[in-house]
Amino acid sequence: MAEIVLDKVTKRYPDGALAVSDMDIEIADGEFVILVGPSGCGKSTALNMIAGLEDISSGELRIDGQRANEKAPKDRDIAMVFQSYALYPHMSVRENMAFPLRLAKVDDATVKQKVEEAAEILDLTQHLDRRPSNLSGGQRQRVAMGRAIVRSPKAFLMDEPLSNLDAKLRGQMRTSVSKLQKQLGTTTVYVTHDQTEAMTLGDRVVVLRGGIVQQIGSPQFLYDHPANLFVAGFIGSPSMNFVPATLEEGVLKSPLGTITLTDRVRRLAEAADAPREVVAGIRPEHFEDAALVEETHRASGATFTAPVDVLESMGAEKYAYFTVEEELATTAELQELAADAGATDVPGGGSTIVTRLSASSEAREGQQLQVWFDADRIQLFDPSSGRNLTYSG
Amino acid sequence: MSQTVTEAPATTEPRGGKAALSEGKKAERRLGLLLCAPAAIVMLAVTGYPIAYSIWLSLQRYDLRFPAERQFVGLDNYVAVLSNSYWWTAFGTTMFLTVVSVAIELVLGMALALIMHRTLVGRGLVRTVTLVPYGIVTVVAAFSWFYAWTPETGYLANALAGDGAPLTEQWPSLWIIILAEVWKTTPFMALLLMAGLALVPDDLLKAASMDGANAWQRFTKVMVPVMKPAILVALLFRTLDAFRIFDNIFVLTKGANDTSSVSMQTYNNLIKGLNLGIGSTMSVLIFITVALIAFVFIKVFGTAAPGSDQGGKR
Amino acid sequence: MAVTTGRKARWALIDVVVVVYALFPVLWIASLSFKTKETLADGNFIPREWTLQNYADIFATNEFIRPLINSLGIATIATLIAVVLGMMAAYAIARLDFPGKKALIGVSLLIAMFPQISLVTPLFNIESALGLFDTWPGLILPYITFALPLAIYTLSAFFREIPWELEKAAKMDGATPGQAFWRVIAPLAAPGVFTTAILVFIFCWNDFVFAISLTSTEASRTVPAALSFFTGTSQFEDPTGTISAAAVVITVPIVLFVLFFQRRIVAGLTSGAVKG
Ligand SMILES: Nc1ncnc2c1ncn2[C@@H]1O[C@H](COP(=O)(O)OP(=O)(O)O)[C@@H](O)[C@H]1O
Numbered sequence: 001m002a003e004i005v006l007d008k009v010t011k012r013y014p015d016g017a018l019a020v021s022d023m024d025i026e027i028a029d030g031e032f033v034i035l036v037g038p039s040g041c042g043k044s045t046a047l048n049m050i051a052g053l054e055d056i057s058s059g060e061l062r063i064d065g066q067r068a069n070e071k072a073p074k075d076r077d078i079a080m081v082f083q084s085y086a087l088y089p090h091m092s093v094r095e096n097m098a099f100p101l102r103l104a105k106v107d108d109a110t111v112k113q114k115v116e117e118a119a120e121i122l123d124l125t126q127h128l129d130r131r132p133s134n135l136s137g138g139q140r141q142r143v144a145m146g147r148a149i150v151r152s153p154k155a156f157l158m159d160e161p162l163s164n165l166d167a168k169l170r171g172q173m174r175t176s177v178s179k180l181q182k183q184l185g186t187t188t189v190y191v192t193h194d195q196t197e198a199m200t201l202g203d204r205v206v207v208l209r210g211g212i213v214q215q216i217g218s219p220q221f222l223y224d225h226p227a228n229l230f231v232a233g234f235i236g237s238p239s240m241n242f243v244p245a246t247l248e249e250g251v252l253k254s255p256l257g258t259i260t261l262t263d264r265v266r267r268l269a270e271a272a273d274a275p276r277e278v279v280a281g282i283r284p285e286h287f288e289d290a291a292l293v294e295e296t297h298r299a300s301g302a303t304f305t306a307p308v309d310v311l312e313s314m315g316a317e318k319y320a321y322f323t324v325e326e327e328l329a330t331t332a333e334l335q336e337l338a339a340d341a342g343a344t345d346v347p348g349g350g351s352t353i354v355t356r357l358s359a360s361s362e363a364r365e366g367q368q369l370q371v372w373f374d375a376d377r378i379q380l381f382d383p384s385s386g387r388n389l390t391y392s393g
Numbered sequence: 394m395s396q397t398v399t400e401a402p403a404t405t406e407p408r409g410g411k412a413a414l415s416e417g418k419k420a421e422r423r424l425g426l427l428l429c430a431p432a433a434i435v436m437l438a439v440t441g442y443p444i445a446y447s448i449w450l451s452l453q454r455y456d457l458r459f460p461a462e463r464q465f466v467g468l469d470n471y472v473a474v475l476s477n478s479y480w481w482t483a484f485g486t487t488m489f490l491t492v493v494s495v496a497i498e499l500v501l502g503m504a505l506a507l508i509m510h511r512t513l514v515g516r517g518l519v520r521t522v523t524l525v526p527y528g529i530v531t532v533v534a535a536f537s538w539f540y541a542w543t544p545e546t547g548y549l550a551n552a553l554a555g556d557g558a559p560l561t562e563q564w565p566s567l568w569i570i571i572l573a574e575v576w577k578t579t580p581f582m583a584l585l586l587m588a589g590l591a592l593v594p595d596d597l598l599k600a601a602s603m604d605g606a607n608a609w610q611r612f613t614k615v616m617v618p619v620m621k622p623a624i625l626v627a628l629l630f631r632t633l634d635a636f637r638i639f640d641n642i643f644v645l646t647k648g649a650n651d652t653s654s655v656s657m658q659t660y661n662n663l664i665k666g667l668n669l670g671i672g673s674t675m676s677v678l679i680f681i682t683v684a685l686i687a688f689v690f691i692k693v694f695g696t697a698a699p700g701s702d703q704g705g706k707r
Numbered sequence: 708m709a710v711t712t713g714r715k716a717r718w719a720l721i722d723v724v725v726v727v728y729a730l731f732p733v734l735w736i737a738s739l740s741f742k743t744k745e746t747l748a749d750g751n752f753i754p755r756e757w758t759l760q761n762y763a764d765i766f767a768t769n770e771f772i773r774p775l776i777n778s779l780g781i782a783t784i785a786t787l788i789a790v791v792l793g794m795m796a797a798y799a800i801a802r803l804d805f806p807g808k809k810a811l812i813g814v815s816l817l818i819a820m821f822p823q824i825s826l827v828t829p830l831f832n833i834e835s836a837l838g839l840f841d842t843w844p845g846l847i848l849p850y851i852t853f854a855l856p857l858a859i860y861t862l863s864a865f866f867r868e869i870p871w872e873l874e875k876a877a878k879m880d881g882a883t884p885g886q887a888f889w890r891v892i893a894p895l896a897a898p899g900v901f902t903t904a905i906l907v908f909i910f911c912w913n914d915f916v917f918a919i920s921l922t923s924t925e926a927s928r929t930v931p932a933a934l935s936f937f938t939g940t941s942q943f944e945d946p947t948g949t950i951s952a953a954a955v956v957i958t959v960p961i962v963l964f965v966l967f968f969q970r971r972i973v974a975g976l977t978s979g980a981v982k983g
């Protein structure tokens with residue numbers, strides 16, 4: 001068990017690339033922390049610095065209160081699970097899992113017992129004498145986990161451990177990783193670029209962008225109170241919709257119509273000294289088919305009417321896509337998010353508004369629909385700095 | 394390859410570690426140097442010093458039969474060698490052998506590479522058998538050719554050369570030397586070219602045939618351009634290698650009838666003549682020629698120097 | 708696409724041509740070695756009378772046995788040393804970050820292309836002065852030198868293929884760098900090392916230039932050099948039969964190597980030259 005503290009940790013690669021800068025994270029004993037961010041944002045680098053596989057350029061890493069910058073990986077007593085699993089191809093599953101114990105000169109009987117315990121937990125008992133090359137992806141992943149847990153290290157580091165699995169298996173393994181961590185109670189730092197994993201797994205999530213920590217908090221907190229445009233766009237699926245808007249006297253003029261802000265939002269914006277030009281963000285789940293909203297409730301929101309472009313019925317809910325006339329908001333952050341997500345899932349970019357409606361909605365593709373949204377859930381961002389103007393954390 | 398580690402610019406950092414290399418990095422550098430040192434030392438000791446020494450010797454009159462007459466003569470040896478018709482004959486012969494045998498090898502090697510790459514039957518057999526000439530000691534193969542072309546003993550001499558003794562005449566000898574050289578080294582060429590062939594994506598060839606290219610067009614318009622780097626490397630290797638030709642000539646003709654190569658000349662001056670000054674001069678001249686050939690390949694044809702690729706990415 | 712018998716037959720024919728091309732000289736010298744003295748000069752490709760006399764003759768004299776021992780000993784020692792040194796350097800090149808890496812690669816490239824004959828004169832003189840002339844070390848040293856570039860290229864190409872994340876994994880599992888190397892990387896590198904050893908051995912076994920320039924007696928003369936000085940059992944006898952027998956003896960092991968390790972040798976020969 002260990003407490004891990006990163007104190008202004010910075011990594012500059014020999015070629016000059018600044019991969020991580022001034023990272024401050026305090027990870028409590030037994031905590032499950034997720035490092036999340038788009039590819040290339042420095043997650044692996046940060047993890048490798050904790051592991052001791054990369055040097056720390058400046059700043060301090062403390063494990064259990066002691067400076068660990070110069071410690072060799074083997075002296076840190078930390079286990080790591082790699083994206084490629086990094087199983088030793090010339091050893092059987094049993095030998096793979098026993099390897100850390102053998103290096104630690106544990107006696108044979110204990111090794112056997114611990115390996116079998118771990119195999120039991122991970123449901124690998126019948127595969128112990130096979131070679132990694134004869135295992136399926138999911139089994140390999142479990143062997144990698146097994147190798148990490150056998151020696152009961154102070155902490156686990158996992159670098160995108162599920163990203164080589166297919167979607168279904170990934171879902172299953174996500175649950176078992178979470179269970180395993182709770183069962184063992186070992187401090188864990190988990191790297192992923194998948195916001196779903198970030199939301200579902202961790203006690204706390206650290207959002208990284210370009211080597212800089214954007215925000216740290218519980219998944220729910222990040223969802224409810226993103227510190228900036230980037231976090232708002234990254235957390236949540238489908239992503240938050242962003243539209244350019246002008247704010248005047250508590251009234252927001254946007255492509256979705258003119259909206260009177262609620263007192264709460266208005267006060268926050270005023271306190272934050274909001275500029276006239278802002279970016280307004282609304283999550284898909286804060287829209288609803290106006291026909292299904294009770295009269296009493298309607299007043300707390302605003303409505304717009306537009307033709308439904310595409311309607312996806314998921315059974316439990318429906319997603320309706322609309323096109324707005326005007327250009328949607330684009331900022332550096334949003335472009336980066338769009339690039340990271342690829343063409344399929346453009347967060348806020350493009351000119352589509354994504355809304356999530358109740359399954360009972362009678363929306364039809366191609367037909368006009370009146371859509372209501374909750375004005376109290378609107379978040380306003382400064383287009384130049386990306387700062388959340390309605391942040392209330 | 395990574396540059397030396399640049400220290401992080403002094404940030405406005407009140408505390409925390411300095412940007413110095415950590416133990417790990419320092420240990421890595423030390424280990425790297427330590428691991429390379431023995432190989433580097435051996436290579437430099439056995440080549441670097443003798444090269445320098447040979448340049449020094451080439452500036453002296455130094456004949457082991459008359460050691461007392463050793464003296465510094467500046468570039469006299471170079472003048473002597475470069476104005477000697479034997480040297481130029483040997484140089485011409487070497488050039489001729491190099492150009493002709495490498496050219497033939499390229500054609501045959503390409504054919505062999507295509508066969509090994511595309512044959513439908515017995516691919517393993519062909520590849521294995523092809524390695525036999527590569528593996529065989531050159532001198533052994535040379536003796537085989539020698540006896541084959543010796544009148545009476547040899548089936549080739551009896552069958553093809555009539556009454557003559559081909560290895561006693563200049564031109565027949567040269568062609569036999571080329572034959573021996575080509576036989577021995579074509580497989581190596583073919584293997585290098587085959588590795589290049591493997592880099593030509595099958596889809597590309599399929600696309601080309603969909604576009605209406607016939608076999609020859611696919612070869613010249615698709616394969617050769619894609620393989621060009623591999624071809625150039627193979628040519629560079631083989632040209633430099635062919636230029637040092639020695640074993641085959643030594644066995645086949647002993648350099649008689651103007652079939653001597655520059656390597657043979659150097660050897661004769663050293664071991665037979667015991668003339669270190671002249672021998673060294675020839676060594677230096679050969680070295681310069683080889684360097685020029687390499688330079689032409691790398692700078693003019695843009696051959697990628699093998700091994701100059703990026704070091705292991707971590 | 709259905710492969711027709713016609714196409715197969717065509718390829719089979721081409722294969723036969725290749726096989727004949729590759730084996731003709733080898734079979735010819737083997738044939739000579741089995742001919743009796745009387746039929747030696749009959750020019751027949753297949754011996755009319757078979758004999759093992761030539762083999763008996765060469766193994767009856769030191770003229771062949773000594774050089775054979777020299778060849779085996781010198782090539783083996785040179786191979787061992789070159790592979791070990793090459794392995795260390797190749798590991799460093801493929802894996803570690805250190806100043807002077809480029810220079811080392813450049814130097815070995817130079818040496819790989821270097822005309823050996825250029826070294827013969829100075830080495831002859833230096834070795835004479837140091838008492839290394841006509842000794843095993845006198846040949847082993849240049850062999851190591853010229854084998855090293857080959858070893859370094861082939862090995863570093865193999866080493867680059869190794870998934871180095873395994874080394875990181877081993878470190879995380881508590882291994883020292885040494886343990887990570889010996890217990891994880893070395894077992895994976897073994898096939899590459901073996902292939903390199905074969906290539907280097909063939910190179911040393913094949914050398915002629917140094918062998919005839921830096922030796923003068925049976926103390927260190929290797930088979931290729933000795934062959935060219937062969938006189939036969941008596942001074943006046945034609946050595947053709949004995950030379951052929953000796954040639955076959957030193958060819959057989961190489962042919963066997965090649966037969967057994969074809970795939971690896973091809974991989975090794977082509978690894979350094981083409982970037983994958
Ligand atoms: N060994 C290295 N040398 C130089 N730059 C590197 C190295 N490794 C990673 N980088 C750079 O550092 C940044 C962060 O990389 P990484 O930590 O691997 O990102 P992530 O894991 O978040 O995808 C990237 O821009 C990457 O190009």
Ligand SMILES: [Mg+2]
Pocket residue numbers: 043044045159
């Ligand atoms: Mg990564």
